[in-house]
Amino acid sequence: AILSDQIAAGEVVERPASVVKELVENAIDAGSTKIDILLEEAGLKSIRIIDDGSGIEPDDVETAFKRHATSKISSREDLFKVATLGFRGEALPSIASIADVTMITSNGSDVGSEIHFRGGDLIAKENAEVRAGTDIVVTDLFFNTPARLKYLKTPQTELAKITDIVNRLSLSFPNIRFSLQHDGKELLRTSGRGDLLQVISNIYGVSNARKMVKISNSNVDFQIDGFVSLPEYTRANRNYISILINGRYVRDFQISKAIVEGYGSKLMVGRYPVAVLNIKMDPILVDVNVHPTKQEVRVSEIQSLNNLISETVFEELSGKNL
């Protein structure tokens, strides 16, 4: 195994949910319209992701597992306007260094490839049938990093973390048909018809979806669109807020707070809504290269954004009969 890959894995792959996140993001970046996620034992036994995306050409498959091999950005300028979810070229080598990974991939015309890594070592590479997309299976996660394995929580907690990330990705991409299966049981299925409200309904239930208010506004720098629930019905916590910046799911305490403020000031309560907020801005205003997992970002003009959000949430809710 290559030591630097294992060190990067320490940052990128904390738990099974990190593997799911990275692999599903790769499937999204590959232009997939359908992504199936199949888990066994909360991902500890196996994680399988099947997509119908672009696939990888035979000549590029081995390279894709090399550190900093990314097909997604090619210049320093690109780094400031990252449009894909991945760009660091770290996920595949990191995962392959701490697990057993088999990928079957094809771009739909050339002969396909099947490649097998274990603990960072290339075990086998051979031709495979032509298919449209990629099928990747990860087993024996953390088999060679026992400390990581010990640090994991209960299977229920690990599964909850996976569900959380798949939910957010489904909310971010209503045009993609997602399915999530655990030990043969279906946990989520979305239609891929591009209807955000329907995805909200798939995740939070029909009754919550019925109580959503549409949010839409813009100022000179930002455009915001999404849904916020009417307060009286929900028993949500902070986790029910999803924030997407230029299509990328992020965690941002300040933006969450702006939503809650717009919401709470109307009712003088501090309860949380179910909320999904899509924020669009010039990529130059946001730095996504803050942390390897890319969930933290830095936004310029954050105060102007937060004012827009809390005012819009407040006004849209005021317009409803509460």
Ligand code: ADP
């Ligand atoms: P990054 O996503 O940051 O580029 P990764 O290590 O996650 O780095 O992936 C390396 C490369 O492998 C990607 O740039 C892409 O070209 C290719 N790749 C990985 N997964 C897929 C997939 N499911 N479909 C098509 N190409 C893929």
Ligand code: MG
């Ligand atoms: Mg990636």
